[in-house]
Amino acid sequence: MSTSIKKAIPKKRGRPATGKDPMLAGRVPAEMIEAVERWAAQHNLTRSEAIRRLIQLGLDVECN
Template identity: 55%
Template sequence: MDKSIKVLPKKGRGRPATGRDPVTAIRLSPDLRATVDAWAAKQADTPGRSEAIRRLVELGLKAKAK
């Protein structure tokens, strides 16, 4: 009896899922980007730009909720 042909699953296209939150892109003017970077540089742990923007959004939402 001949060996049966193995069925290989097809690989999905595109980048594999990372299990993180979906990306939301925003456009910032050079001045606003510099302001965000300056704020981040003053923080104790010096977050990157993305983390700095997340923190600033959270601070803004907390301030508005009061």
């Protein structure tokens, strides 16, 4: 009797992706982070959302 050999599907390594958008990272001075956090608190936003909105505001001003 012959036995069948099943091919094992290899497991993917690492944490699964949480979002579809690419991540952007950079170094920011502590004073700027504090200013962003204050702005975020005034607008009831998370730090990430505040950074995205501030970048968009800067791009909108530059393009007009």
